[in-house]
Amino acid sequence: MVDVEKLREIAREVVSREDVRQLIGYRQGTYGFRARPAFITSPEEVDQLIFSPACVNNLATYLTLEERLPVPRGQEPDLRKVAVMVKGCDSRALVQQMEEKAYERDRIVVLGIPCTGVVDMDKVEKRFPNVLSRGEIALEGDKFVLSFDGKREEVPKEELLADKCKRCRYPTPLVYDQLLDEEVSRFADDDYADVLALEKRSAEEKWAYWEEKFSRCIRCYSCRNVCPMCYCEDCVLDRLNPQWMRRSVDISETTAYHIARAYHLAGRCIQCGECQRVCPVEIPLMELNRKFYKDVEELYDYEPGTDAEAPPLLATFKVDDREDFIL
Amino acid sequence: MAVKKLNKDKVKEALQELTKFRLIAPAKSDEVVVFKQISDPEEAFLDYGNSTVPPKKVVFPQTETLFRFQRGNPELREKNVEEEGTTVIFGLRPCDARAMSIVDNLFSWDYEDPYYLKRRELTTLVGMGCVNPPSVNCFCTSVGGEPCGTENLDILLIDLGEGYLVRELTEKGKKLAETIGSFLEDAPGGSEAKAEELSGSAKEAVSRSIDTSGIEAKLPTLWESPLWKEVSAACLGCGICTYLCPTCHCFDIQDEVEGAEGRRCRMWDSCMFRAHTLHASGPNPRPARKERTRNRINHKYSYFPGKFGVIACVGCGRCINLCPVNIDILEILGKVVEA
Numbered sequence: 325m326v327d328v329e330k331l332r333e334i335a336r337e338v339v340s341r342e343d344v345r346q347l348i349g350y351r352q353g354t355y356g357f358r359a360r361p362a363f364i365t366s367p368e369e370v371d372q373l374i375f376s377p378a379c380v381n382n383l384a385t386y387l388t389l390e391e392r393l394p395v396p397r398g399q400e401p402d403l404r405k406v407a408v409m410v411k412g413c414d415s416r417a418l419v420q421q422m423e424e425k426a427y428e429r430d431r432i433v434v435l436g437i438p439c440t441g442v443v444d445m446d447k448v449e450k451r452f453p454n455v456l457s458r459g460e461i462a463l464e465g466d467k468f469v470l471s472f473d474g475k476r477e478e479v480p481k482e483e484l485l486a487d488k489c490k491r492c493r494y495p496t497p498l499v500y501d502q503l504l505d506e507e508v509s510r511f512a513d514d515d516y517a518d519v520l521a522l523e524k525r526s527a528e529e530k531w532a533y534w535e536e537k538f539s540r541c542i543r544c545y546s547c548r549n550v551c552p553m554c555y556c557e558d559c560v561l562d563r564l565n566p567q568w569m570r571r572s573v574d575i576s577e578t579t580a581y582h583i584a585r586a587y588h589l590a591g592r593c594i595q596c597g598e599c600q601r602v603c604p605v606e607i608p609l610m611e612l613n614r615k616f617y618k619d620v621e622e623l624y625d626y627e628p629g630t631d632a633e634a635p636p637l638l639a640t641f642k643v644d645d646r647e648d649f650i651l
Numbered sequence: 652m653a654v655k656k657l658n659k660d661k662v663k664e665a666l667q668e669l670t671k672f673r674l675i676a677p678a679k680s681d682e683v684v685v686f687k688q689i690s691d692p693e694e695a696f697l698d699y700g701n702s703t704v705p706p707k708k709v710v711f712p713q714t715e716t717l718f719r720f721q722r723g724n725p726e727l728r729e730k731n732v733e734e735e736g737t738t739v740i741f742g743l744r745p746c747d748a749r750a751m752s753i754v755d756n757l758f759s760w761d762y763e764d765p766y767y768l769k770r771r772e773l774t775t776l777v778g779m780g781c782v783n784p785p786s787v788n789c790f791c792t793s794v795g796g797e798p799c800g801t802e803n804l805d806i807l808l809i810d811l812g813e814g815y816l817v818r819e820l821t822e823k824g825k826k827l828a829e830t831i832g833s834f835l836e837d838a839p840g841g842s843e844a845k846a847e848e849l850s851g852s853a854k855e856a857v858s859r860s861i862d863t864s865g866i867e868a869k870l871p872t873l874w875e876s877p878l879w880k881e882v883s884a885a886c887l888g889c890g891i892c893t894y895l896c897p898t899c900h901c902f903d904i905q906d907e908v909e910g911a912e913g914r915r916c917r918m919w920d921s922c923m924f925r926a927h928t929l930h931a932s933g934p935n936p937r938p939a940r941k942e943r944t945r946n947r948i949n950h951k952y953s954y955f956p957g958k959f960g961v962i963a964c965v966g967c968g969r970c971i972n973l974c975p976v977n978i979d980i981l982e983i984l985g986k987v988v989e990a
Contacts, residue, residue, distance in 0.1 A: 353977040355787060355859075360977035361885040381976060389887070391939040456787040456858050540680050542704060542713065544890035544921070550975055562926050571905050571918050572714040602975035604703055604891050606683050 325463060326375040326437055326504045334502055336370045338407045338433055345404035348386050349435075350379040356455040357448050357470065361386065375409070375504070377468060378461045380442045380486065382596040383408050384417035388426055388555035407433035411442070412508075413488065415497035416594035416629030417552035422499075423632050424592075426555060429499075436500025438508040441481065441489035443468060445601075448484055452477070488597040488610070491515070498630060519618050522611055534579070540605035541578045547599035547609055548585060553592045560584070582612065590616040591637035594629035623649070652819040654843060655828065655835040659814050665834040666692035666741065669827075673738040675709050677702055686740070697742055700785030701967065705897035706743045710751060710770045713894075714918040717766065717904070722911035732769040739827065742779040745800040745807070746791045746965040750897030751776070752803035756959040757900055775827050778804040779815075782849045783856065788968030790859045790981060796965050798857065799850035809846040816846045861984045863952070863962060870953040873990055874945075882983045883944035885976040890921035892970035892978070893947065898963045901927070922946050948983055 331349075339347050351362035351372040359378040363386075364370055387406060395401045410418060415436060422429055440463055448461070452470065459472030467478045468485075482490075491514040496507045525533065548554045548561070561569050561581065569584065570577045586609075593613040600610045620626050623646045626637050657665060666674065666689075676695040678687050684699045686706040718729040755771065758764040780799030781789075791797060801807050805824030808815040816838055819825045828835065873879075893899040903920040906913055920927055923944075928937045937943050955963035964980070971979050 354979040354982050355971075358977045363884040385887070386885075393938055454787045536680060540683060540685060540704075542890070542894050542919075544894045545924075546887065546889035546891050546975060549887040549889040570907055571903060572907060572916055573918060574714065598975075602887075602889075602891075604895060604973045605685075606681060 325440070328374060331375055331435075331504055332370050332373055334435065334504065335364065335373055335407075336367045338435065338502075339364055339370060340367050341405075341433075343404050344407050344433060345402055347407040347409075347433075347435075348383045349373045349409040350375055350381070350383075352458055353378075355458065357443075357445065357452075357459045357461055357472070375437060376461050377441060377443045377463050378445070378448075379411075380445060380601060382410075382414040382417060382550075382552055382598045384410060384414050384421065384552040384596075385550060385598070387418070387432065388421065388552070389549075405431055405433050407435060409435045409437060409504075410497050410500070411437050411439035412494040412497050413439070413492060413594065413596045414552075415499050416494060417596060418499050418629075419632045420553060420592060420594050420629035420636075421555070423629070423634060423636055429632070434497070434500045434502075436497030436503045438496045438503060438505045439489075439492075440495065440508055440511075441485050441492070443484045444486040451479065451484070486597065486601075488595060494630070499632065516614065516618050518611055519614050522615060534582075535575060537607045538578045538582060539575055541573075541582070541607060542605065543573050543578060543581065544604065546602045546604065547607075550598045550602045551589070552596065552598070553589055553594070554585075560588075582607075582609070586612040586616060589613055591620045591624075591626065592628050593617055652821075652825060653828070654819070654838045655817040656811075656838040656842060657808070657815045657817050657831075657835055661834040662697070662815075663692040663695075665831040666695055668831050668834070669739050669741065673736050674741060675706065675738060676741040686743070695741070697779070699742075701744050701747075701969070703969070703973070704895060705747050705750065705967070705969070706740050707747070707750060707754065707897050707900075709738065709740055710774055711754065711767055711900060711919075714916055715766060717915045717917060719912065719914045721913075730766065732766050732773070735770065735773065738770070738774040739777060740774060741777045742808070743776060744781055744785070744967070745778050745798065745802070745804065746789075746796050746967045747897045748776050748778050748803045749791075749796050749800060750965045750967075753898050753955075753959075753961055753963055753965070754900050756955075756961070760959075775805045775823050776803065777806045777808065777824075777827070780807055780809040780846075780850065780853070782810050782853055784853060784858075786968045786972055787858055788971040788979075788981075789857050790861065790966035790968065792854055792857045792966070793860045793863055794962050794964050794966045797850070798853035799846075809849060811842060811845055811849070816842050818846075859968075859981055861981050862988065863984070866952045866984060866987055867956045867962075869987055869990070870949050873987060876990055878983075878986050878990060879941045879945040882978065882986065883940040886923070886940040886944055886978055887976060888923055888925060888940050888943070889975070890919075890923055891973050891975070892980075893921040893923055894919060895969040895973055897965060897967055897969075898951070922950070944978075944983075948980070948987070952984070952987075 347364040349362045350359045353360045357378050362372050455472050462469045466481045470477045492512050597610050675686050676689050677684050677699050678694045679696045684702045686702050716730050718727045720727055758767040784798055801820050805821045807818045819828050901920045902917045904917045906915050929935045951963040
């Protein structure tokens, strides 16, 4: 577990640096067990920072989300670095963004968090419903310990752990300037059980399955906006001329949207699972992304977000690339 | 108006009777509670907290055709809402019913929106009082509502355990109650008192609150306040808070053409999207999440009450519960009050 005092001490140093504009980390949320992103610009604010298994957000998204507004005449653009706290999975978003030349390595300061797993907040809130007062979650051995309303509850880790953590191959960040704790060695692997189950279904079964899910979609685009790999300034979805995707919401357009997004993430999705976490109507989007992930791994022996020096998968061509799946 | 009782063992039969109308009720899609048209009472899921997507979509669909057109034909074939038929929304929460009366102000203001208003006319609202506030983030009592409030409902049901107390509130409600009259019985003595007691304890159980009295006047003075940048820093710019809001009503209108035929339709839009205020010529008067967040709060708590005398928020808590980054409207309003 990351020692919060050590985290704040390091954060204080980083934020005090003249070449750092802000630090993006986590702070306590407004109710229950929630934690939320924190944007720290001065050493006085550093004591807000926390890290716990409730810190689920992938903060790498914010590196490309912030608007680049025109600089008023007479002012200089602020070119100072941004510091960001990342878990193992989140760090792969940084690697992939840099692989795609979204920004240069020297633009960011990375505080790496060796991660022993985060909770699935839906599971927590289902188990402990209607907790208003601010509660805390800590990992002690193989149990999550939840403290709230003067109570202390222990739950086996397995029962509240986020699914993505159960198959995490990279718990220790792959890129960092400072590591906030001892390295965590791999404690799980991916057997693609969910994807294999999906593959076994007939086309009719698959359609019935996805039709039910997609019919709930309200096209709030939270899956796109939270995604660290969805950082196009001009998204194909927002285009009006030509209008590739209609604004009207029906099963046909919505299916097209999700298929388009899955394809745009092929060889790029780093499996942080944020799209599925944020979906208000619980569409299991990671099943689509993971199907592509598995295909890419099997066909090209490539894992996105693991090597910043490697060229992006879709920007490479080898004469012996597999192509037997092309119709 | 009469007070009746609907025993729980008669609910399915009553719902079966109501399927002769377009019956909308809470149902489960996987684990998600949605309002949808049901044809089989078994589909109804009445033991729910609240739906993820509010039932506003029944009277204000996410996408609707206004009219169809054809090349070379000057005639516009207008949508006839009447064809959708008499609609009953069964089991909506009092906050969501109240939200519709708030949105009515907008759609009957400078221009009477025939599609929305016709649908409202065709719809009977059967509410389900919140005997237990469904979420820790409910705050209806701060914005003029209450867990077992009757505003804008035609019938209110209050769960007494073995059955529902049925309060007829309007002529429409009385008519609907007659339709299912054979499944209703006279409320036994003491049930009104029990319902009152439950409503009272439900009100007490709403745990979050905000004093809204000075907010409308305060907001315009905070236009340049640094608080907007602070509270919007984590915003992803997605549409969750607005699309799941029972009072948000922004829409876009587009022509969709295929070959020689097309339709003009309108669909929900969100002030949290970049494209919402993007001008065709390029500039955007709300260039960043800061301005969009400021607009969302100002619209609900200042512009709308300024124009229509009512806050455009019913305290359902959905925007708090489902925000992926824990942006909390009560925290923002608290900062406004303190500023």
